[in-house]
Every structure is written in structure tokens, then in C-alpha cells.
Amino acid sequence: MKNILIIGVGKSTSYLTQYLSEKAASKDIQITVGDINESSISELERTYDNIKGIRLDIFDRGQREAAVQNADLVISMLPARMHVEVAKDCLAYGKHMVTASYVSAEMQALDEEVKKKGLVFMNEIGLDPGIDHMSAMQVIDRIRDKGGKMLLFESFCGGLVAPESDDNLWNYKFTWNPRNVVVAGQGGAAKFVQEGTYKYIPYNKLFRRTEFLNIEDYGKFEAYANRDSLKYREAYGLEDALTLYRGTMRRVGFSRAWNMFVQLGLTDDSYVMENSENMSYRDYVNAFLPYSPTDSVELKMRHNLKIDQDDIMWNKLEELELFSREKKVGLKNATPAQVLQKILEESWSLKEDDKDMIVMYHKFGYEIDGKKSQIDASMVVIGEDRKLTAMAKTVGLPVAMAALQILDGKINTPGVQIPIRREVYTPILKELEEQGVIFREKEGPYLGYNPHNVAG
Numbered sequence: 001m002k003n004i005l006i007i008g009v010g011k012s013t014s015y016l017t018q019y020l021s022e023k024a025a026s027k028d029i030q031i032t033v034g035d036i037n038e039s040s041i042s043e044l045e046r047t048y049d050n051i052k053g054i055r056l057d058i059f060d061r062g063q064r065e066a067a068v069q070n071a072d073l074v075i076s077m078l079p080a081r082m083h084v085e086v087a088k089d090c091l092a093y094g095k096h097m098v099t100a101s102y103v104s105a106e107m108q109a110l111d112e113e114v115k116k117k118g119l120v121f122m123n124e125i126g127l128d129p130g131i132d133h134m135s136a137m138q139v140i141d142r143i144r145d146k147g148g149k150m151l152l153f154e155s156f157c158g159g160l161v162a163p164e165s166d167d168n169l170w171n172y173k174f175t176w177n178p179r180n181v182v183v184a185g186q187g188g189a190a191k192f193v194q195e196g197t198y199k200y201i202p203y204n205k206l207f208r209r210t211e212f213l214n215i216e217d218y219g220k221f222e223a224y225a226n227r228d229s230l231k232y233r234e235a236y237g238l239e240d241a242l243t244l245y246r247g248t249m250r251r252v253g254f255s256r257a258w259n260m261f262v263q264l265g266l267t268d269d270s271y272v273m274e275n276s277e278n279m280s281y282r283d284y285v286n287a288f289l290p291y292s293p294t295d296s297v298e299l300k301m302r303h304n305l306k307i308d309q310d311d312i313m314w315n316k317l318e319e320l321e322l323f324s325r326e327k328k329v330g331l332k333n334a335t336p337a338q339v340l341q342k343i344l345e346e347s348w349s350l351k352e353d354d355k356d357m358i359v360m361y362h363k364f365g366y367e368i369d370g371k372k373s374q375i376d377a378s379m380v381v382i383g384e385d386r387k388l389t390a391m392a393k394t395v396g397l398p399v400a401m402a403a404l405q406i407l408d409g410k411i412n413t414p415g416v417q418i419p420i421r422r423e424v425y426t427p428i429l430k431e432l433e434e435q436g437v438i439f440r441e442k443e444g445p446y447l448g449y450n451p452h453n454v455a456g
Contacts (some may be wrong), residue, residue: 003030005071009040009456016396019046068092098403100126111416116297125402126395128157134425143366144173151242152365156223157248159391162355162382169316171251173348175356175391191243192229207259215378223247257316264288269337276334281324356383360391365446372446377439401428
């Protein structure tokens with residue numbers, strides 16, 4: 001019997017544990033879940049009689065090493081910064097490893113040793129990154145198999161609220177780590193290439209430069225550029241493509257509204273605010289506005305952001321109760337971004353029966369024998385409720401499937417890697433289709449980059 005150790009219980013583990021529990025008997029595997037939160041472990045043990053829970057403090061080296069030693073493969077669902085210590089343990093004790101996170105420089109530095117030991121350290125095998133890599137490479141490889149040359153690749157993904165649960169003016173709710181939403185786009189300019197020209201968007205302009213997209217049956221969306229669209233140019237073999245652009249999807253109007261927070265400085269995470277725990281929401285907003293002995297916070301806000309009183313942007317701010325004197329921040333030594341996150345979580349958390357929605361869209365432009373064509377591929381997945389979310393499904397299932405493929409020896413190329421090879425994406429995408437994660441493709445004439453679809 002082989003043992004899979006899952007480290008970390010969070011929003012994305014519901015489908016992961018469900019899937020592995022269902023496969024445990026036929027695959028002859030034991031599933032162990034380690035987390036510092038004993039209530040999370042107990043709930044899993046009550047739900048699945050073939051899952052064993054252990055209390056695991058990731059910062060307790062002896063405890064962590066003992067857990068890794070007892071496993072054949074480790075799935076780390078920890079925050080990205082914590083993967084490396086687990087990876088070093090896996091390397092020391094000869095264990096395979098799977099994560100849904102981006103490959104860090106520290107993780108990549110282990111590659112040669114991982115290869116020498118014949119281990120598979122599969123990373124970026126969730127949704128985005130993950131399903132985006134696999135679905136993109138499947139189409140790109142198919143085009144190349146026909147002798148085609150890639151001209152354009154654009155890819156967009158968003159974790160959103162399903163239409164039936166969309167009940168706020170922002171058309172958005174948190175389905176993933178709220179902090180990642182609040183600080184999205186920071187840390188450098190977004191960079192990409194369009195029609196052979198390199199483009200850069202600084203953070204303060206990011207949310208006013210949006211692409212518009214239409215997804216059949218689901219309407220119009222917008223997308224802002226990811227920080228580095230060129231990161232996968234070499235991995236995908238797209239060095240000669242004229243356009244390479246990756247972005248994050250939202251409903252139309254979200255980015256314009258979010259830009260208000262950016263311009264005020266509410267998303268800044270680089271310093272703490274004095275006396276933050278005693279601030280009201282109104283005090284918090286006022287801290288970023290000019291002093292006036294006569295003008296109200298509302299008046300200063302409208303003047304500062306140039307918002308008319310009948311503008312929907314104003315209604316969006318009021319919906320969050322940003323001007324409340326009664327609501328308190330209650331966070332000591334908080335950064336502006338941490339306070340904003342707390343305020344947003346009160347309004348944007350999924351209710352018990354709310355459903356989320358994952359939308360992914362790829363555009364492939366290519367040329368075969370002098371003829372230029374285009375493939376548009378889209379995927380929409382709707383969640384079941386607050387626990388069995390579309391986000392958990394599209395992150396957790398690829399992780400689980402990759403783990404079993406590695407244990408079965410079907411994924412056997414050693415090293416620190418991402419899922420861009422056929423041996424990885426072919427079986428996983430096929431099984432994901434059986435689970436309702438399906439791409440719809442349309443092929444037509446090549447349209448290239450259309451500047452009329454850009455706002456801002």
C-alpha cells in the first residue's frame with residue numbers, strides 16, 4: 001500500500017480529498033492529511049472513513065520530517081512560500097511531490113538533485129497555473145503536429161461568482177485567497193508582446209487597460225494583464241509568436257471600480273497604519289484624503305476621485321459601507337491592504353448556498369501552408385455551494401490526478417517541472433472532461449489583435 005500525505009487543509013482541498021478517497025481502495029493507497037488545525041482534521045476523518053488525520057505543525061522540523069518519511073508522495077497545499085522546506089524533506093527522503101503553486105527560484109534550484117534521485121516534483125498543476133498550461137499545450141502541440149506556426153496566444157482566467165449568486169454591484173465574490181485579490185498586479189509593471197511590440201503597464205495604470213471578451217452563454221467580461229505574460233514564452237515554445245498576452249478576468253466594470261482603491265492607496269501593503277484597531281471604516285478612508293475643516297469625507301472622496309453623485313462607482317463604494325462610523329477596523333498595526341481585505345470580506349464572502357464560477361478563455365492564432373486561422377477555446381465551471389466550489393474543483397482535481405499518475409509510474413520524467421508535456425496533460429485533461437471540466441472550441445479566420453477591443 002502506498003501513502004499519500006496531504007499537507008494543509010483549505011478552500012481548495014474539498015474535491016482533492018473527495019477524489020482521492022473515492023480512488024483509495026482501487027488504487028491501494030492510504031491518505032494522510034496533516035494540518036495544525038485539529039478541527040479541520042477531525043471534520044475530514046468524520047467525512048471519510050479512509051482518510052487519516054494528523055496534527056502537523058509545518059514549522060516543527062521533526063514532526064514534518066517524520067510525516068514525509070511515512071509517505072510515498074507529498075501533496076503540499078500550503079501557502080507558496082512554505083513549499084520549499086517540504087520539498088527539501090522530500091528530496092532528503094526520496095519522495096515525489098505535487099503542488100499547485102508557481103515554481104519559485106528556490107524550488108527550481110533543487111531541479112538537478114531531484115533529477116539525480118529520479119523524483120517527480122510537479123508544480124503549477126492547479127487551475128491557473130495548471131489547467132491553463134495543459135489546455136494551451138494540447139492545442140499548440142496539435143497545431144504544430146499539422147506543421148503549423150504559432151502567431152498569437154492569449155489566455156485569460158477568472159474566479160468569479162455564478163450568475164445565480166451574483167447579488168452585489170461589483171459582480172464579484174471571493175472564491176480564493178482574498179489577500180491575493182487585494183494585492184494583485186503589484187511588484188512591477190505588467191509586460192507582454194502584441195503584434196511584435198513589447199508593452200508595459202505600470203501598476204497605477206493596470207486596471208484602466210482592459211481587454212473585452214465574450215463567452216458564449218455567459219456574456220461580456222473584461223481582463224487586465226497579468227504581471228509577466230512572457231514568463232512561459234520559452235516553455236511553450238512561443239519565442240517567435242507576434243502576440244503573447246495573459247490576463248485575469250472580471251465582469252465588466254470591476255476594474256474601473258477597483259482602480260479607485262489603487263489611486264487612493266488602499267491596496268498598499270508596504271507600511272502599517274497607526275491606531276488602525278480603533279479606526280472606523282470612515283476614519284480609514286479619510287486617512288487617505290486631504291484635510292478639510294468643512295468638507296465631509298464623502299465630498300472629499302467624490303472630488304478626489306472625480307466621481308459624480310449619480311455614478312454607479314459611488315453606489316459601489318456605499319455598498320461596502322466604507323463611510324460607516326459604527327463599523328470598526330479592529331486590526332492592530334494593519335497595512336492599508338489588510339484593512340481593505342477585512343472590509344471586502346464582509347461583503348464578498350460566499351454565503352452557504354452561493355455558487356462560484358470559473359471562466360477560462362484561450363485564443364490561438366496560427367498559420368499552416370500560408371493560410372492563417374484562429375482557434376477560440378473556452379471553459380466554464382459552476383460550483384455546487386460554498387464548500388464544493390468550482391475553484392476547489394479546478395485546483396484540487398488536477399493535483400489529485402497528477403499524484404495518482406505519478407504513483408502509477410505514468411508520469412515518470414524526473415525533475416522540478418510544470419504540466420506541459422503530453423504524458424502529463426493528455427490523461428489529466430481526458431479525466432477532467434469526465435468530471436465536467438470541458439473546453440469548447442471554435443475555429444475560424446485569423447483576426448489577430450483588435451485594438452478596438454481595448455479600453456482605457
